[in-house]
Amino acid sequence: MLDGEPLVRWRWLGDHLGYLGDLTADHAVIALVPVLLALLLAVPLGLACARFPRLYQPLAAVFNVVYALPSLAVFVVLIPYTGLATRETVMVPLTCYALAVLLPTTVDGLRAVPEPVRQAATALGYGPWRRLAAVELPASVPYLIGGLRVAAVSSISLAAVGALVGRGGLGYLFVDGFQRTFPTPILAGIVLVALLALATDLLLVAARRVLAPWARGVAR
């Protein structure tokens, strides 16, 4: 309970702007680098799954389970390998979560390419691999970006839990505020996490407008 402590101490915020900025930058790295890594893994894996459909079922099953793993539990289990309070302890699981979101969307996107488009490419002399990379992959960009939006926003929100194992960017504000019964940092943390997520989301929407102008208005 708060004993007369105001919900927000504006002076504290004013005094700690630089600190909040540093935490936000750290949070962005911890949360978003894994998403980029996952994208780099998801595209070749997705292409392989689209080319060899048999691969997809087992991979999808594995990642379904991975997505169910509680982040805190995974962070804890990784500590002996990656160390307490290191970035890796948080970033390795986040990469797996992002991949679990991105792989199905990549494969869905590749599969959603209309058959006539595929046939037209074949008629133009494209082999299966070249067609995948030059026609089907660009055509699935709206799906990929849809997946990226979900993955990035969840990753930003999940990274905060890393604070419980000593490395959570803005999540540290929750631990700090809770231990001192001081709501200002907690509120600041929630707002900054949400703003970071919003900014990332808008950036991805802008990227879709540029990379896939034909998909305008399709998304939410």
Added chain:
Amino acid sequence: MNWLGWLHDFFADPAHRSGPDSVVHRVLEHLAFSAEALGLAALVALPLGLLIGYSGRGLFVVTALAGVARALPTLGLVTLAVLLAGVGDAAVLLPLTALAAPPMLVAAAEGVRGTDPDVRDAARGIGLTHPQTLLRVCVPAAAPTLLAGVRTASVQVIATATVAAYVGLGGLGRYVIDGLATRNYPTTVGGALLVVLLAVAVQLLFALLIRLAAPPGARPGPRTRSRRTGGAPTDPAPVKTDPADSPALVKETP
């Protein structure tokens, strides 16, 4: 790494065999407040989602809301709620409900929205009223999608309920947090493993439910199994991670 040794220490500890810190008690606590949060979320989100999906109005709001909710850090909400309301079930229940509601809302709306319009017209044509069409035609057809949404919500809530221990409540997170605080590694690893097992078990349970809930004609029985997938049971309706995936939306949004 002496994993097995840790797990042995964890399960051999008499405190984990009986009493308030026993595994069974912690699992039940964990399931109890996960179920409370899920029930509360379902009560609010499912009817609303069904109505929105059926009327087709407000879909944009639903997806935008789900996006915002996904960005809210549960740890922040839980700590803030405890500071404001004191340690208690409500402080954890509300953030977990906020976590569970969006996937259910989106799944209900998308599921009903995805019913074949011809089937809906047919239902109206044979004289069913709108509520009847929704409950007798759209809901059964949307059941797999709906359940997939409930599954997503359940798994997320069970995984996140671990955080509740941080603010002094029970559940399996108790082991993880207490073990971390006292550098008692077997306890932490044992607790983490139990959460993982629980989450996977719930996921498998839902995989089964989803198969059973599919209308008989759409069930992957021996006849309809395709040769290509070697008869592997397929998830009939994975939750769309992005509404842009939904063909209905692709066609109809301006």
